[in-house]
Amino acid sequence: MANTSAAEQAAKERALAHLKHYFVSSDQQFDAAKMGMWLFLVTEVLLFSGMFVAYAVYRVWYPEVFAVASTELNPWLGGLNTVVLLGSSLTVALAIHAAQTDKRRALVVNLFVTVLLAAAFMVVKYFEYTHKFHLGIFPGEYFAYEEMGQRIVPIFFSIYYVMTGIHGVHVLVGMGVLTWLALRAMRGHFHSGYYTPVELAGLYWHLVDIIWIFLFPLLYLI
Amino acid sequence: MKGHHITSRTTLLKVFVALVALTALTALTAQIDIGVFNIPLALAIAGSKALLVVLFFMALKYDKPVNALFFALGVLFVVVFLTFTLFDTAFRGDLGNVGKETIHSTEEGAEE
Missing domain, CATH: 1.20.5 (Single alpha-helices involved in coiled-coils or other helix-helix interfaces)
Known part of the structure; x- marks a missing residue:
């Protein structure tokens, strides 16, 4: 009798091992962390908004140049990457569903599939970048693509490289975080009572997806 | 945790299908030239997609x-x-x- 209650006590302590002493409850800790994450996401939105404004200013000034320069981008590859990222958003949402319903295996699998899809996105990006480098389409003053000689064309590609580049850095960071979480999930760190890191990484990943949702039509489909 | 909204897998799948459909739509409409409405239409579709992601994948609707x-x-x-x-x-x-x-x-x- 004493043994079972001791075991129950240990199980209870394990379930609350994540709870910091300065929070009243697990729910309060979760809500506080999530609010902090949303604030961080707002700063991320504002970071990207600077680039979107630069894009808008130059597109309004030189619409014809943007239309011509964007034909150099392959909309099929951009579309493929859009679907890949949307799929990775789905798997991250499914991972959170698995965590909420205590399905450890589904959680681990969905997190790893998300990382694989992110890697696929980066591979496509790698081929797009190297193809442009091959043509001499480099950012800024290193632009050396003879066939597009207009003065403003390099600015379009500078904007393209900065926007997709910083977005790509976010994808790489997300891959690192999601891999770390998948490894922790394998060791059973997350369950329906505590999955805050998975939830927060999921929010971050969806935001990276949203940025791409806007980049795809604005850069590839002019 | 008690009280956390759990979005069903069917809902998540439906949202994903809608997102892919809207991606196809934006690729299709980009082929048609409708003058000044090209950019507003592309932004409206992208905005709808972003709203779907925010409301359902990020579960802001239930947050x-x-x-x-x-x-x-x-x-x-x-x-x-x-x-x-x-x-x-x-x-x-x-x-x-x-x-x-x-x-x-x-x-x-x-x-x-």
């Missing part, structure tokens, strides 16, 4: 309202940033439309 407030404020300031910058940059060339004579005659009128 504490304070998080929605933060996000809405962020979006509001992006809109302010974008429109007020364009108020300047998009209309700079228009100053050239002011006829020199007009200014000249006004100045002369002021001197008299």
Whole structure:
């Protein structure tokens, strides 16, 4: 009798091992962390908004140049990457569903599939970048693509490289975080009572997806 | 945890299908030239996709309202940033439309 209650006590302590002493409850800790994450996401939105404004200013000034320069981008590859990222958003949402319903295996699998899809996105990006480098389409003053000689064309590609580049850095960071979480999930760190890191990484990943949702039509489909 | 909204897998799948369909739609509509409406249409489709992701994948629909407030404020300031910058940059060339004579005659009128 004493043994079972001791075991129950240990199980209870394990379930609350994540709870910091300065929070009243697990729910309060979760809500506080999530609010902090949303604030961080707002700063991320504002970071990207600077680039979107630069894009808008130059597109309004030189619409014809943007239309011509964007034909150099392959909309099929951009579309493929859009679907890949949307799929990775789905798997991250499914991972959170698995965590909420205590399905450890589904959680681990969905997190790893998300990382694989992110890697696929980066591979496509790698081929797009190297193809442009091959043509001499480099950012800024290193632009050396003879066939597009207009003065403003390099600015379009500078904007393209900065926007997709910083977005790509976010994808790489997300891959690192999601891999770390998948490894922790394998060791059973997350369950329906505590999955805050998975939830927060999921929010971050969806935001990276949203940025791409806007980049795809604005850069590839002019 | 108790009280956390769990979005069903069917809902998540439906949202994903809708997102892929909207991606196809934006690729298709980009092939048609509808003049000044090209950009608003592309942005409307992208905005709908972003809204689907925010409401269902990020579960803001079921979340504490304070998080929605933060996000809405962020979006509001992006809109302010974008429109007020364009108020300047998009209309700079228009100053050239002011006829020199007009200014000249006004100045002369002021001197008299």
